Amino acid sequence: MNNYYPFVNEPLPYHYDSLEPYIDCKTMTLHHQKHLQTYIDKLNALLKENPSLQKLSLPQLLVNLPLLPSSIQVPLQNNAGGVYNHRFFFSSMHQPDSSPVPEDVMEKIEQNFGSLESFYEQFKQSALSVFGSGYTWLVLENGNLKILTTANQNTPDLLKQYPVLNLDVWEHAYYLKYYNLRVDYIDNWFSLIDWKRVETRLLSSSQSGKLLLH
Ligand SMILES: [Fe+2]
Structure with a gap:
């Protein structure tokens, strides 16, 4: 069985300046190193207190939210959601090129x-x-x-x-x-x-x- 905890901030599949001029290097650096990192740190802190959830993937955590104690639902939504959404967003982009839509x-x-x-x-x-x-x-x-x-x-x-x-x-x-x-x-x-x-x-x-x- 996979253990997803602790989550780590994996490198982006491109350089921070690869999305220039549309998204600037400083924004990408802060977005990845500070904003996403904070969601990861808070998610890991939550999971540290809830070991039974440590084997769940991000989608599994998110779909199981309604079954969890109400005290953890909001922070887990914010932080597991924050990690899921950002990883999804960052991996939806690439260095601009002229390749057509498949x-x-x-x-x-x-x-x-x-x-x-x-x-x-x-x-x-x-x-x-x-x-x-x-x-x-x-x-x-x-x-x-x-x-x-x-x-x-x-x-x-x-x-x-x-x-x-x-x-x-x-x-x-x-x-x-x-x-x-x-x-x-x-x-x-x-x-x-x-x-x-x-x-x-x-x-x-x-x-x-x-x-x-x-
Ligand atoms: Fe963001």
Whole structure:
């Protein structure tokens, strides 16, 4: 049986300056080394006090929240969610290049949103609609792609929704470069999406059939 505890802050799959000029090196450094690290430290501290949870993966912790004592539900949601959401976000991006959206992903996008442009517009409006801090997600549910938002460090319903992409719209994700202009951050972020990773997630969702494997 795997033991996931203690969680460690794994290196990003790219350098901190790889996402320039769309996301600056300082923001990426702080986001990974300070913000994510803090969620990891707090999650490990919680799990230290609750050894029976130490063998659970992040998705397992998150889907089992309703079964846990109420005193631990909120801190666990905030911190396990904080780790899950950030790892997902960081691994959804890559150094900008000109590689096209893979054909099978494009087909799925067109089926569900009409066109890539229409998807971008709907995703952007969703990201702009997050009041305060949170995320916008692209998830697979019942075979269809859909866009949704979560507040704070909440996650999609991982028993029903299979995430394939997310965007962190907490101010710490963009404020140093974009100040209050979330809309500019979103527009530029589209250039950073790792569509191959989205494709891998879509393929693994249909092959595994088990949401908890992601
Ligand atoms: Fe963040």
